[in-house]
Amino acid sequence: MTSPATTDATVYRVVWQPGSDTLVGVCHCGAERDADDPIEVWQWLLSHPDHDQP
Numbered sequence: 001m002t003s004p005a006t007t008d009a010t011v012y013r014v015v016w017q018p019g020s021d022t023l024v025g026v027c028h029c030g031a032e033r034d035a036d037d038p039i040e041v042w043q044w045l046l047s048h049p050d051h052d053q054p
C-alpha cells in the first residue's frame with residue numbers, strides 16, 4: 001500500500017501514507033491535507049481556492 005498516485009498534470013499529488021489508510025493530498029499551492037477517504041482528499045484538492053495557504 002505504498003503506491004504514490006499522481007495526476008495527469010502533476011498539479012495535485014495524492015499519496016498513501018505507508019502503514020496506514022491515510023491519504024495525503026498535496027495541492028500545487030503547497031497546501032496539504034490528509035484523510036482516510038480518497039474522495040474527501042480529492043474534493044478538497046478540487047476546491048483549491050478555498051485552501052490557499054501562504
Ligand SMILES: [Zn+2]
Pocket residue numbers: 027028029030031048049051052053
Ligand atoms: Zn491549493
